[in-house]
């Protein structure tokens with residue numbers, strides 16, 4: 073729960089100096105409990121497939137995202153998981169207006185923002201910011217950290233008038249656990265984890281309400297991933313952020329998410345609370361994904377069921393009829409070829425009281441326990457996230473030129 077204050081109007085000026093990041097005390101109408109801050113309905117992105125050099129004609133379409141529905145509530149984290157190529161990044165890009173949807177609606181506080189342009193779009197864009205996957209390529213190597221983090225203020229000068237920008241950027245560096253004195257350094261002087269902290273600071277610069285984080289830790293060393301996840305966790309609580317956290321790492325998603333949506337070939341096939349999805353999955357695809365999660369306990373590992381999926385993921389230019397998972401599903405029947413399963417609570421669980429009562433796009437949904445409980449999930453080489461100090465030193469990161477160790481707050485002279 074939080075007040076929306078200056079973030080929602082696209083003008084009106086942010087607070088000055090170190091109060092830049094504080095949501096507490098901001099004015100505006102507070103959100104009512106339970107209202108989704110974001111409603112995504114039937115969201116689709118189809119890229120045309122063309123043939124011919126001079127006279128291009130469309131011969132088909134890559135249905136990268138093909139009808140995605142979900143809600144995001146204020147202050148919650150929605151994890152989105154799925155194999156490579158299932159459309160996660162395309163959803164993220166549409167949410168932050170880097171791609172225009174082919175169809176569907178993105179309702180931010182009730183208003184469909186997917187078709188906005190000009191000033192109206194600019195005002196809304198400020199409230200939904202993105203943290204990118206690769207901190208090595210997403211930061212301009214020729215810009216100082218101060219210029220990178222402060223760049224959004226060029227487009228939204230009302231958030232930080234020129235005289236206050238340096239202080240605001242230094243506040244942001246401090247918030248993400250970096251030394252504010254290094255504002256004039258360049259990205260190559262930082263380690264991967266530190267660069268991702270810079271990317272996160274840039275994402276926070278406009279005081280957004282929603283952060284869309286697209287695989288924010290998958291390019292980092294396993295030893296650093298947990299620190300960045302803990303940072304995101306802390307920032308969410310501190311600034312009442314709503315998060316969409318995209319990853320293919322199911323253990324990390326479980327740690328950070330309140331709810332989880334599982335994507336397959338452009339659609340969400342199952343969505344529910346983290347306990348519903350991890351402990352009571354009803355969709356065969358979710359069950360197969362979970363059965364592949366590493367388990368540290370040898371006894372639990374020996375007793376868990378491993379589901380091996382056969383065949384490749386079909387091309388998004390040639391999606392199977394009926395259930396799009398049917399070509400790899402061990403339970404597929406004739407009905408699966410003929411009828412598209414809707415994402416809804418399956419009829420068999422509609423009147424039950426069990427955690428299996430959540431949305432699942434399967435004609436023959438049934439509960440299956442494939443993984444041990446939460447504490448037993450593990451990613452090789454990583455300590456449990458709770459054990460990792462944060463914010464902290466990711467370890468000195470030599471620059472790309474192999475010169476100075478990357479500066480962290482803790483290393484400040």
Ligand SMILES: Nc1ncnc2c1ncn2[C@@H]1O[C@H](COP(=O)(O)OP(=O)(O)OP(=O)(O)O)[C@@H](O)[C@H]1O
Nearest residue numbers: 119134136155156157158159160161162163320388
């Ligand atoms: N501009 C484009 N033109 C044509 N096809 C595209 C374009 N962008 C993405 N695609 C296709 O859309 C599908 C979804 O891509 P997307 O990047 O959203 O997947 P992803 O789930 O983020 O994958 P990964 O886990 O590898 O990042 C892929 O098949 C991809 O090749």
Ligand code: SF4
Nearest residue numbers: 395398401408434435
């Ligand atoms: S609808 Fe049929 S093919 Fe699709 S997941 Fe369910 S059982 Fe498998």
Ligand SMILES: [Mg+2]
Nearest residue numbers: 160161162286
């Ligand atoms: Mg991606």
